[in-house]
Amino acid sequence: MSDRITRPAVEKVARLARLSLTEDEIVIATRELGDMLDHFADIDALDLDDVEPMTQPVPLVNVMRDDVEAPTLDRDEVLAAAPVATDGQFRVPPIIGLDA
Amino acid sequence: MSPADGVDSIAAGVRSGSRSAAAVLEEHLGRIAEREAEVHAFTLVTDSAARERAAVLDERVAAGEDPGPLAGVPVALKDNLCTRGVPTTCSSRMLEGWRPPYDATVVARLHDAGAVVVGKTNLDEFAMGSSTENSAFGPTRNPHDTSRVPGGSSGGSAAAVAAGFAAASLGSDTGGSIRQPAALCGVVGVKPTYGAVSRLGLVAFASSLDQIGPFTTSVADAATVLTVIAGPDPSDSTSIPEPFPDLRPSLERGVAGLRIGRISDLPAGADPDVAARVDAAFDALAAAGATIVDVEIPAFGYGLTAYYLIAPAEASSNLARYDGVRFGLRVDAPDTDAMYMATRAEGFGAEVKRRIMLGTYALSAGYYDAYYGKALKVRRRIAADFAAAYGRVDALITPASPSVAFAFGDKTSDPFAMYLCDTYTIPSNLTGDPAMSVPFGTGADGLPVGVQVLAPALGEPTMFAVAAELERSVGVGDG
């Protein structure tokens, strides 16, 4: 079994991704991620120092729109699809988490 | 399917008034009634809406109007395409029952061309998979052999066309999700040039790789549908501003004088029966006047790694919005953080969680450069290798899938084994170039084999010329 990724690392990633994993899931994820990273080690052989990262297939620039109003959504239709809504607003339980 | 069920012949019949959209629809709904329980191609069949729509179209024809190039053509939509007021689930518990307040651009364009939507098709949850076994609502079965998978992630769309439930369908292709199921189901499947078809309203998996494309029973029909959905859309910043090229002339062009590339260093892994059909394809093209040229694409084999780092990284961000605040599933909890954790744990299936974890890790502090950053450089290297090859050839031929349709459960135990299904399809998504799968005879157990035709960006006219030639050489219908 691979040692590319440790259990604490997996727990940190799950926390970042806001996924609560069961004990079993953590064990499985640690093994699976490790194995996958082993497979992905093939690119370590490549010398990529002077290669520009490619983030998009089509090299477009300066795609912009005019500053003109477009139709908005109907609030009632939108809030009807919300898990919980009160007074025209989306409702959530007490907020815990980083306040950025 | 008989050619009479093709897109062009249906549209021609309905436009001329020789066939009614209603009658055409009933033929297709009849086949759905017959086999859908067994195939499970759909997450939702919109029969009553379809009947109303067909009636309206027939009235318009009667009134002397021309509904358009898809007049009365029954189409199915992969259930990750937003349809206004109609449930769009991505085959996930997370979105069960969610009704988008808007239509995807492609949905609007199909409608404006006179199409009749018969339903939303099943997929691997959020388009992550190659067998449709990852659907939260149960797998789709391959119409050619229901003990086997239809491929994925657009398995429902491929099966719907193969089973005659619809004359055409739309899928999305992020790493082969149109071409591989097309191959396994024996239909034509096209992944257009990135930016040729608007992504607005396609529920994002990996934004820099996703592209929408058609499934049909013939190459000409694929050209018709692609022509309808392609073209600039100001609502998608990555949409190519130039008009989409006319594909009609390509269909009769033939391949005389074209240089078709054989990738000599193509990664191994294709089963012998599939490899044999690809060789036969080269022979057919040579016989039709094409020149076969050996080319090398050294970085081809690194595509899998680059893809399985880039796609999950983008997915980890694209799927972060499923937090139980504004729409979709919420699992109640005492605070927001607990709510996120519980909602996402319950709403997402195993493969989606696996990729979110992988992608989050690839982007996280200390690992970005080693994984995501490096994958972007490999992506550039692969694009450069293809560009060099296209300096010498007009198109390339490879298998679409390493194997014919496999049995349920064959690859579910080892995620990586499943990922290997995408070996030959992934590079086109990384480069953004177009590629399509054309049925080209059968392999083991008489199951369909798809040959993949690849071309440079906006090289669809060449790609369709080659595909049409392969189709002619094998004969429509016996694919």
Next chain:
Amino acid sequence: MGERWMHEGFEMVVGLEVHVELATTTKLFSGSPNRFGDEPNTNIDPVTLGLPGALPVLNRHAVELAIRIGLALDCTVQACTFARKNYFYPDMPKAYQISQYDRPLNADGRLALPDGTVVGVERAHLEEDTGKSTHLGGSGRIHGSEGSLIDFNRAGVPLVEIVSRPDITSPEQARMYVSELRSILVAIGASDARMEEGSMRVDANVSVRRPGEPLGTRCEIKNVNSVRSLGRAIDYEARRQVALIAGGESVRQETRHWDENDGRTHTLRSKEDADDYRYFPEPDLVPVHPDAAWIESIRSALPMLPAARRSRLADACGQDPDSEAVTTVVERGQDEYVLAVSAAGGSAERALVHVKEAFAEAGAAPTLPAARLAELTAMELAGALTATQAKTVLAEMVAAGDGDPAAIAAARGFEAMDTSALDALVDGAIAADPDAWAKFCAGDPKAVGALVGRVMKESRGQADGRAVTAALHARRG
């Protein structure tokens, strides 16, 4: 250089992160209105709500306003890209904010404070705003709340985040930086920059050190809602850090929350559970390469900036560029009017004083024709009116929106008194207060006030203070 802040041998080092909402019609990436104060969740669309399948399209006007800011802050305006900043928070619809990371639109600029200090500007980048949450119960604070309501009207509103270099060394300078930045933003029409309405939000990075030492550990102070509390918050925080260090403890890097009520900063969260935002290039947007022609057209359309206007007015009035009268009048945008008065042959110096006092209501554009005020100040200089009389006449002109100062003065029986009458009053004053006169002769400058005051009182304000002072000096020889 303002008041230098020093406390028990420590100096403060402050950098400011200012977020300003741009004055666009629509949002940064969608066509929903960018409007403050509407009914909750009425300015929403699929992009604003981060609905599945939604795609952002960049607002050209937002980019133009951001470039104005860059140019006004002397930044390099450059090719840039957008990036996703990933974090979960209920008012952040997509669970990522589209911002700029390694390639911001504006970089490496500077802002000169009225006192001459130059504060470096590291970057000024474009990003989208979040929605607003209201906390139920628990006195409207997150802690002890029974839940929150989210309004996404503000989500997606265009922001420019202006990050200063840590060049600020006193609360006074921090206040000056923000006020100056505010007047620039308003002058170039980029934002209404109202801290009370939240269209301008200031976070402060504060650390302390002994002069010459390397930078200390910094804390980020949030929730500062006025220029005044900014000064208080920075002063409190720096003293808190000095006390920690003096007490042998060390400062912990953390985000702290300024509480207006108790005048303290409180731990919001420690950076130990370091946020890992996983920034990566936004695949749904393409790069922006502002071409030279566009940048130049924006530059040439920029109005004169407050600093330049202050020195222009100061020169005209023979005053200090950072004198209270000059800064106030420029702040109010009344400097053009004062210059018009002097162009019409009036006294810029007197006009400055009158405008500052007579047109005090914020943003009041003088209604009186400049030529009229010019006539009035001319009469003053000629000694035909005392300062007090001039004020009265002006008040009447302002009320009427016009009027001939000479006529008004005559009607009120204002005329400068002839010298013989003045001499008589001066004699009277000297006789009435001999020891003030003695002190004055002995050279005590304060004594003159008593004598002048007497004369003014005797003349019931008719005498011209300056004429009386002149007479007294003449008398003393």
